[in-house]
Amino acid sequence: MIQVFHAPRARSTRVLWMLEELKVPYEVFPIDFFAPRPAEIFEISPTGSVPAFRDGNVTMIESMAIVEYLGERFGPTPLVPKYGDPNFPAYAQFLHYGEASLAASLSVVLGAKFRAPEGEKDNWSTRAARETFIKRLGLVVSALKRSNYVAGQAFTAADISVGYTLTLTGLAGIEQELDPILIDYLARLKARPAFIKATADQG
Ligand SMILES: N[C@@H](CCC(=O)N[C@@H](CS)C(=O)NCC(=O)O)C(=O)O
16 A cells, blocks of 8 residues: 655645545555654655655655656546646646745745744745745736636646645745635635545644
């Protein structure tokens, strides 16, 4: 069975969400983000980062690469549009944008908020990362003005990428800056049965 080392609210949420959307069974190894990692995770993830994922002989640690892998492994699925589908370019872009452009800047804000010493929480880098994140949301707003989801009228794995990152805006204290179109989008994503199951450990 597929195994996922997962911490609540960590990027491993994307992996559980995709597995739930695909209705593929899996086993979770719970990780306490602020506690020392169990030795087993280091067989997969050299720094103990999550997600850490195993499917037989396959091990992976990059959340959106795992989501792509699952789409191919258990597809074809409408969650993964293919080249030739008019939504494919937007799909490919947002599949990566949610991590590489959005989560990368939001992580700086969250890392400082929860881990930096008191006097180092507010600095040029954290302010720049916050501003960059907010500006980058503009591309998501433009996409959602055209269609219900970031890559067309149907939910896809690109929404798992972007949507997961948006779920962190409350933790980062940025939720009040979200355009109403993003608030509505996030509410629709959070109402999905697969999201609810994948985040049941978040209390
Ligand atoms: N780009 C990676 C980032 C993975 C990552 O940074 N995971 C965080 C939790 S959200 C983590 O485990 N950080 C602790 C560490 O890197 O040791 C992904 O999307 O999976």
